[in-house]
Amino acid sequence: MKNNLFSIFTLLLCLSILLTSCSNDDDNNDYMMPAEPDFSGSYTQMDQMGRPAVNTVFVSSDAKDMFNVTTPSDQQSEFQSMFESNLTALSPAYANPGDMNALGQDAAAFTGLLATDVLNVSLEGTTTFYDGTNILTGRNLSDDVITVELLLIFGGEDFTENPSLSDDHVDANDKDFLTSFPYLAAPW
Numbered sequence: 001m002k003n004n005l006f007s008i009f010t011l012l013l014c015l016s017i018l019l020t021s022c023s024n025d026d027d028n029n030d031y032m033m034p035a036e037p038d039f040s041g042s043y044t045q046m047d048q049m050g051r052p053a054v055n056t057v058f059v060s061s062d063a064k065d066m067f068n069v070t071t072p073s074d075q076q077s078e079f080q081s082m083f084e085s086n087l088t089a090l091s092p093a094y095a096n097p098g099d100m101n102a103l104g105q106d107a108a109a110f111t112g113l114l115a116t117d118v119l120n121v122s123l124e125g126t127t128t129f130y131d132g133t134n135i136l137t138g139r140n141l142s143d144d145v146i147t148v149e150l151l152l153i154f155g156g157e158d159f160t161e162n163p164s165l166s167d168d169h170v171d172a173n174d175k176d177f178l179t180s181f182p183y184l185a186a187p188w
Helices: 002-021 054-058 060-069 072-090 106-115 145-154
Strands: none
Touching: 002 060, 054 072, 060 072, 060 145, 072 106
16 A cells, blocks of 8 residues: 555656646747847957967967957058068978968968958859869868968978978868758767
8 A cells, every 4th residue: 555655646746747847838939039139238359260270370479469359451551560470480481582382472472361360252153261273262161271271381382391380180070061051060
């Protein structure tokens, strides 16, 4: 008898938990996401990273905060000389006057391009960071951006200078991209 009462009590307890924790809230519009995002309030830009690693590598640590709040259209005039100094100190591929990268740019031209830290997007044609022909016309998820940047920084005119510095040796993702939105594989 004691076991039957205990079983009945346990069953009633489980049913009461189940019945009180379930509801039909999906019809209640109070919990729906708004149709438009709310951008009211104050926001502070903390980091600017149009092209991966550019800010990290070429902006001196004492200038990071200033760079991060500078409008991209003003970045070249304010930071190009810093970028060039840091590039020539970092890369032996730009050690001699007239040295160029595979894009045919000397240190001043290359850092002028990099100092405006935006990701360009081609509205017509191929969208890629670099595919051998198209350069900085956007970025596909599959583009090996860091290796391209290393090649342009260290690889010299034909990508053969400084081979140990010109590749991150990460040639594939851990998981394949999805074939539909959101395209990125689920995290581990």
